[in-house]
Amino acid sequence: MSKKLTAIAENQPAATAPRPPHAQAPINARLSQEEKIELHRKMVRIRRFEERSLRAYQGKKIGGFLHLYIGQEAVAVGCCSLMGKHDHVITAYRDHGHAIAVGMDPKPLMAELYGKITGCSKGKGGSMHYFDPSRNFWGGHGIVGGQIPLGVGLAYGVKYQGHKGAAMAFMGDGAVNQGAVHEAYNLASLWKLPVVFVIENNGYSMGTSQARSSAGQLAKRAEGYDMPWGQCNGHDVYEVRACMDKFLTLARETNQPSTVEIDTYRYRGHSVADPDNTYRSKQEVEEYRKTKDPIQVFQEQLIKEGVLDEATIEKIDLEARAEADHAADFAEASPYPTPDDIQKDVYWEADHPAQRKSQGRLFFD
Ligand SMILES: Cc1ncc(C[n+]2csc(CCOP(=O)(O)OP(=O)(O)O)c2C)c(N)n1
């Protein structure tokens, strides 16, 4: 039995469990009703966007990889809702949730999946390479753990420029054994850089459970680098915010890096083309859907608080579905890049030859 299923068996279902005090944490207690609804709306928008992208994939409009974030929405939404002007985000290839959470428009996101020129990476990146520097969102990276040293670089930049901010460097549970992650931990601690390493522990890396691949409590490895660490339940957006607020504040105020492990779960296969019935049972997935779904959990909480009612929930859902459909229509109607576009926006120096400073041959001269 996986660690995840054991955890469920030990807990009561979310609907009947006593509410943790996270709703009363200062960072949550000061949310307005509209801000609480916005957290809910963002999670619904992510889910409907991804469901629509899955239908497009099945209709052969999208090819290659499509790593869905369904089930993990509270993590990206909770973390990104805490961002200030000088905070930054970088993540791995399961990046749709983070992109919508930082405020990217779904139209260029869907167009990117379709490989169209109107995509956020001009159709050259696809699902794994969403990017929006204007929102301090630095991708979307396909090499497991490869984004983590870059996250340290973002934190270095924040400190160097004298800003009060922090970088959140997201990774999956499968990334924690990568050497680059440990090199990044080491430098972050040594140089006192304002970065929070966020492990989204969804229990699996492709088809191998965390229990079979990684020893010990994942975030606790931070202790070896003199960094504080935390762990929280990623099915509850309030808990994610309460936990991350503590570590982001530490980074912004004292340049203290840290690692936070957030327990979560994905309902779909690793990528949509992958088999999903060889390494976990259908019952396990169903159990999560029924008892821990982050949208359901938060919806019930907001109904209890008198913030949401059935009519508003339905309206939010209809709007999210319409938004996803419009994004697909936009993607469908957009043109593909031309062969002439293939060398554009790849290397800055190739696009700006007059300002080039380096010597030697560019890759595609
Ligand atoms: C360096 C490297 N090794 C292997 C792969 C192939 N690969 C892609 S995703 C993945 C599993 C990663 O799992 P995890 O970090 O838990 O992320 P999740 O898919 O659960 O979000 C692997 C091994 C890769 N992309 N990069």
Ligand SMILES: [Mg+2]
């Ligand atoms: Mg994983």
